[in-house]
Amino acid sequence: MKIENFRTSVVPLRRRAANVRRLLSVDAAVFAERPTVPMQCLRPETLAAEARRFTAAFGGIVLYAVKCNPEPAVLHALVGGGVRHFDCASLTEVRLVRRLFPEAGIHFMHPVKSRAAIREAYADHGVRTFVLDSAAELAKIRDETDFAPDLALVVRLALPKGGARLDLSGKFGAAPAEAACLLRAVRSAAAQVGVSFHVGSQCLDPSAYARAVALAGEVVAAAGVDLDIFDVGGGFPASYPDAEPAPLADYFAAIERAVVQLDLPGTCAVWCEPGRALVAAGQSVVVEVLGRRGDFLFINDGVYGALADAGSLNFRYPCRLIRNGRRSDGSGLAAFGLFGPTCDSADRMDGPFLLPADVAEGDWIEIGQLGAYGAVLRTGFNGFDQVLQIEVSDPPLVRTPDEGLEAAAAVCAA
Numbered sequence: 001m002k003i004e005n006f007r008t009s010v011v012p013l014r015r016r017a018a019n020v021r022r023l024l025s026v027d028a029a030v031f032a033e034r035p036t037v038p039m040q041c042l043r044p045e046t047l048a049a050e051a052r053r054f055t056a057a058f059g060g061i062v063l064y065a066v067k068c069n070p071e072p073a074v075l076h077a078l079v080g081g082g083v084r085h086f087d088c089a090s091l092t093e094v095r096l097v098r099r100l101f102p103e104a105g106i107h108f109m110h111p112v113k114s115r116a117a118i119r120e121a122y123a124d125h126g127v128r129t130f131v132l133d134s135a136a137e138l139a140k141i142r143d144e145t146d147f148a149p150d151l152a153l154v155v156r157l158a159l160p161k162g163g164a165r166l167d168l169s170g171k172f173g174a175a176p177a178e179a180a181c182l183l184r185a186v187r188s189a190a191a192q193v194g195v196s197f198h199v200g201s202q203c204l205d206p207s208a209y210a211r212a213v214a215l216a217g218e219v220v221a222a223a224g225v226d227l228d229i230f231d232v233g234g235g236f237p238a239s240y241p242d243a244e245p246a247p248l249a250d251y252f253a254a255i256e257r258a259v260v261q262l263d264l265p266g267t268c269a270v271w272c273e274p275g276r277a278l279v280a281a282g283q284s285v286v287v288e289v290l291g292r293r294g295d296f297l298f299i300n301d302g303v304y305g306a307l308a309d310a311g312s313l314n315f316r317y318p319c320r321l322i323r324n325g326r327r328s329d330g331s332g333l334a335a336f337g338l339f340g341p342t343c344d345s346a347d348r349m350d351g352p353f354l355l356p357a358d359v360a361e362g363d364w365i366e367i368g369q370l371g372a373y374g375a376v377l378r379t380g381f382n383g384f385d386q387v388l389q390i391e392v393s394d395p396p397l398v399r400t401p402d403e404g405l406e407a408a409a410a411v412c413a414a
């Protein structure tokens with residue numbers, strides 16, 4: 001399978017592999033390649049399985065948040081698992097999805113877009129759904145689509161600051177009174193009208209969705225409009241060593257209970273925009289240990305690469321040691337911090353990351369749960385911009401908490 005190199009950073013990502021190598025396991029790949037640059041390990045079967053579980057249990061329309069991981073192989077795997085709609089937040093993402101999937105549903109979910117992006121998305125790529133959170137954005141969308149009669153316009157509602165790992169309440173969203181006014185304006189201007197919100201990324205509290213649904217219901221009632229789209233946004237969590245979320249079925253049940261309390265038309269479709277929950281387990285990275293200083297390890301990837309969230313947000317990731325031809329000395333696990341390869345002292349990840357105490361220079365470490373915001377945040381800073389990409393079929397380092405999700409009843413039916 002040929003790599004389609006989707007990358008638009010200032011210094012393009014350089015991959016040493018001309019083709020994606022498909023091997024049975026990460027260990028087999030390590031000993032075949034003996035990688036000296038970070039090696040991204042993509043798990044297509046895991047991605048497809050996560051997509052099947054999610055789309056089966058959420059009875060509404062599932063939009064994958066492309067920004068989370070736009071790798072074409074990831075998108076193909078999700079489509080193989082049943083995803084047919086995409087939450088795009090940039091014109092580049094719109095172009096990518098339309099090129100790969102001519103029949104896909106593409107929804108431009110960024111609340112503030114350039115005029116050029118709106119024009120091209122509508123005229124060249126068949127996008128009809130646009131999100132907005134202000135009267136100015138509504139006017140912009142109408143102008144640049146020549147007052148098209150076939151728009152689906154979704155008003156994003158601001159939520160109070162919540163308890164999600166990444167709070168998203170400060171940048172986008174209209175206050176309730178303004179949102180109600182916008183809904184009335186949209187109702188008279190568009191073929192379909194919707195409301196959306198976002199509870200924050202890596203939300204560990206299913207009841208946060210219920211509270212957001214209730215607030216959105218109050219806004220819709222105040223607006224006095226019939227909805228065509230009710231979008232509960234993203235934020236669905238993934239498992240990490242320091243975060244074991246409730247099963248996704250609990251989130252869907254909380255959403256269903258809250259939605260049925262609203263007086264929504266029977267034709268109103270319920271949407272969601274998962275990113276992290278779909279793809280976190282679908283990719284890991286293998287790094288080489290370059291040196292050791294006490295309980296810190298120097299590795300060849302870091303905060304300017306796949307481990308940005310391990311630095312700025314102190315995310316902990318599952319990891320395991322792959323020894324370079326050495327036998328274990330029998331010692332147990334120890335807590336380590338990690339230094340990335342750049343000359344920047346901020347290239348540091350405190351963890352702790354649990355590894356065998358005898359880890360040494362020349363060993364490799366597989367770091368898991370990096371399918372979400374791992375590869376996509378990689379930069380070319382300091383020249384550390386090479387990576388190998390392989391596909392593997394072994395299971396991820398962390399299992400999801402949703403062993404029974406396939407059997408969960410479908411909720412939030414359109």
